[in-house]
Amino acid sequence: MARRRLFSGPADRRIKAALCIVAHPDDIDFFCAGTVILMASRGVSVDFVLATSGDKGTREAVISGAELAARREREQLASARLLGAARVEFLGRGDAELVESLELRGELVREIRRSRPDVILTFDPTPGYRQHPDHRVVGRVALDAAWPCARDPLSFPEAGPPHEAAEAWLFGSPPTAPPPDLTVDVRDALELKIAARLEHGSQTYSPARLQARWRRMAAEERFVQVDLR
Numbered sequence: 387m388a389r390r391r392l393f394s395g396p397a398d399r400r401i402k403a404a405l406c407i408v409a410h411p412d413d414i415d416f417f418c419a420g421t422v423i424l425m426a427s428r429g430v431s432v433d434f435v436l437a438t439s440g441d442k443g444t445r446e447a448v449i450s451g452a453e454l455a456a457r458r459e460r461e462q463l464a465s466a467r468l469l470g471a472a473r474v475e476f477l478g479r480g481d482a483e484l485v486e487s488l489e490l491r492g493e494l495v496r497e498i499r500r501s502r503p504d505v506i507l508t509f510d511p512t513p514g515y516r517q518h519p520d521h522r523v524v525g526r527v528a529l530d531a532a533w534p535c536a537r538d539p540l541s542f543p544e545a546g547p548p549h550e551a552a553e554a555w556l557f558g559s560p561p562t563a564p565p566p567d568l569t570v571d572v573r574d575a576l577e578l579k580i581a582a583r584l585e586h587g588s589q590t591y592s593p594a595r596l597q598a599r600w601r602r603m604a605a606e607e608r609f610v611q612v613d614l615r
């Protein structure tokens with residue numbers, strides 16, 4: 387049987403549902419928000435799953451982790467509204483404490499089976515020397531959950547009916563990696579992408595500088611495209 391053609395990008399009409407699986411509030415904004423906007427604006431149902439609520443995401447220990455997490459969840463929900471997300475799920479794990487586990491894999495299987503995405507957007511877990519450990523773990527466990535576990539009915543049978551996602555699009559690849567399979571031009575979505583990023587006030591030192599930098603650098607998003615069929 388001929389191999390099915392990979393998706394051409396966010397405009398591919400075969401994509402009806404997408405699921406972003408990330409570690410922290412603002413990961414989606416940083417790595418794939420333009421692609422999310424392009425899909426959501428043409429009617430694709432795009433869901434977000436965040437393994438943590440970013441309770442360690444500050445260098446000034448003036449508020450508690452619980453207060454910071456609550457603030458960052460509110461920021462993420464405001465950003466998700468602008469991006470057009472259908473559902474935002476916080477798994478509530480500790481920031482900078484994610485480890486590969488069957489428990490986390492089972493949770494991601496449940497989320498994949500709930501959202502039933504055609505494409506999963508998550509971290510490339512392969513950068514070797516310097517990568518946020520939560521990014522590596524989320525990318526690794528999301529891929530393991532997507533293939534083969536979410537597809538196979540005897541894996542995590544309590545986590546809902548099986549689902550095969552066609553592809554994973556991985557972001558955050560190391561700069562030395564081969565050229566990405568998929569480069570998405572998000573110029574048309576750039577101002578909305580910046581507005582959504584600015585909702586993360588706790589992570590923004592200078593909104594004006596961020597806006598200027600993102601206008602120069604954030605008009606392209608790059609992915610490694612993984613066939614899961």
Ligand SMILES: [Zn+2]
Nearest residue numbers: 409410413518
């Ligand atoms: Zn992160």
